[in-house]
Amino acid sequence: MARAMIIRAATPADAEALARIYGHHVLHGLGTFEEVPPSPADMEARRAAVVAHGLPYLVAEDSPGGAVLGFAYAGPFRPRAAYRYTVEDSVYVAPEAVGQGVGRAVLGAVIAACEQVGMRRIVAVIGDSGNAASIGLHRSLGFEPAGMGPALGWKFGRWVDIVWMTLPLNGGSNSAADAPGLRL
Numbered sequence: 123m124a125r126a127m128i129i130r131a132a133t134p135a136d137a138e139a140l141a142r143i144y145g146h147h148v149l150h151g152l153g154t155f156e157e158v159p160p161s162p163a164d165m166e167a168r169r170a171a172v173v174a175h176g177l178p179y180l181v182a183e184d185s186p187g188g189a190v191l192g193f194a195y196a197g198p199f200r201p202r203a204a205y206r207y208t209v210e211d212s213v214y215v216a217p218e219a220v221g222q223g224v225g226r227a228v229l230g231a232v233i234a235a236c237e238q239v240g241m242r243r244i245v246a247v248i249g250d251s252g253n254a255a256s257i258g259l260h261r262s263l264g265f266e267p268a269g270m271g272p273a274l275g276w277k278f279g280r281w282v283d284i285v286w287m288t289l290p291l292n293g294g295s296n297s298a299a300d301a302p303g304l305r306l
Contacts, residue, residue: 124223125184125191129231132169132181132193137162139181139190140169143216152250152282153214155275172197175304177209178235182219182228191219194228196236198304199245206303207242213259225259233263237291240301244289249275251283265289 132140145159160168172179172195179195192215199208213229236244246265248256251272265287273281292301 124227125219126186127182127191127224127227128185129180129182129228131173132179132195134166134169136181136190136193137166137169140165140193143190143192143214146217147214150217152275152277153248153253153256155249155277155282157277169195176239177304178232180228180231180235182215182224184219189216191216191222192224192228194225194232196232196241196244198306201306203306206306207240207299207301208245209236209241209243209304210245210247213256220255225255226262229259230263233289233291240299240303241291242294242299243291246285246287246289248285248287249282251285253285257285257287260287260289263289 141160141162144165147153148156148159169179175198177196181193182191183189184191194211194213196209196211199205199210211229211232213225215224233244246260251270268286268288271284274284275282
């Protein structure tokens with residue numbers, strides 16, 4: 123069932139909530155290959171770095187209530203100039219809000235924001251080929267499979283795959299770029 127929420131830009135005041143949500147996934151999931159949860163200060167520095175590129179870093183906030191239920195953002199895909207039209211998405215939902223439409227709402231808003239700034243492709247790098255929730259979320263938003271990297275990470279005493287999915291934006295590769303792209 124979809125939950126009532128507001129999607130808005132993350133702010134420095136959200137650092138504690140971002141760290142709590144992400145920290146849960148670091149300690150209990152395979153969607154990230156980090157093994158030590160970052161601090162709120164680390165999460166704020168990461169948010170600021172994404173926003174400095176003119177890219178979206180959004181939160182889904184409970185309405186009413188104001189609690190942060192999840193977040194998503196798009197960061198530069200790679201630091202080479204030729205990648206300036208490609209971003210990589212990330213999306214994390216608080217454990218108590220999983221299955222309530224939070225991920226779909228906040229990632230959908232990130233996709234729309236990336237289109238507005240002229241991006242041509244979003245790449246999803248999904249930890250764990252068994253991560254049906256993330257794979258299904260991305261597929262529901264139009265992402266298509268682009269490959270798998272077998273056993274690229276070691277976490278929780280086992281090898282973990284990476285699944286790549288992509289979503290073309292603004293015509294994708296069907297025409298030349300018509301925006302400046304990211305400054306990398």
